[in-house]
Amino acid sequence: MKVDILSLFPSMFVGPFSESILKRAVQNEKVEITIHNFRDYTDDSHGKVDDTPFGGGAGMVLMAQPIVDCVERLKTEDTKVILLTPAGIPYKQKIAYDLAKEKHIILICGHYEGFDERITSVVDMEISIGDYVLTGGEIPAMVLVDSIVRLLPGVINERSHLEDSFNENFLLDYPQYTKPRDFRGQLVPDVLVSGDHQKIEKWRYEESVRRTKERRSDLLQ
Ligand code: ADE
DSSP states (O other), rough: OOOEEEEOGGGGGHHHSHHHEEEEEEETTSSSSEEGGGGGGGOOTTTEEEOOOOOOOOEEEOOOHHHOOOOOOHTTTEEEEEEEEEEEOOOOHHHHHTTTTEEEEEEEEETTTTEEEGGGGGGGEEEEESOOOBBHHHHHHHHHHHHHHHHHTTTSSSHHHTTTTTTTTOOOOOOOOOOOOOEEEEEGGGGSSSOHHHHHHHHHHHHHHOOOOOOOOOGOO
């Protein structure tokens, strides 16, 4: 998969993409990630990428030209263009599964008070990572990349994502334990040390359902 990210702050991505599973996925060529500073695409001789809003109001609005030109340069017929914005559709695991099947995605990180609506003429999908407002789309773009790349074939143990989906029905994870068996008087449930794998699977599934009902009953609708 190819991922192009359009941002005014490319150095924000250095840390998250150079550690752990994402770093390995890049090294093993499971994903190719390129960060583009769309300031490089502005027609303005002073490098301007934003201006005051028509109709008045506080703050600056990202201009359409630099972003649209940058997208048009990178886009092919196989590209899905995604704009990160709090006004987008709520991001869900199901969307991560769908996006993991794409060949090429472009992620546009908005900033400041907003963006010129005409940017959406080159956008296929607007996504929000939650009902709160961040300072820009960079952290949301990292969230998408992380959640999508872990689903790409060969990036992590396939069982791990089978377990987090249970066939489309997203359930919360079951409780996990490691050594020691007794931590300050809190014991590991007997079933997990029984050696009976069928019983363990059943217990884990039931714990997932119980937790999901208790904490996130909306996921079971
Ligand atoms: N940009 C600012 N806040 C955001 C959010 N919650 N989701 C996606 N993009 C954003």
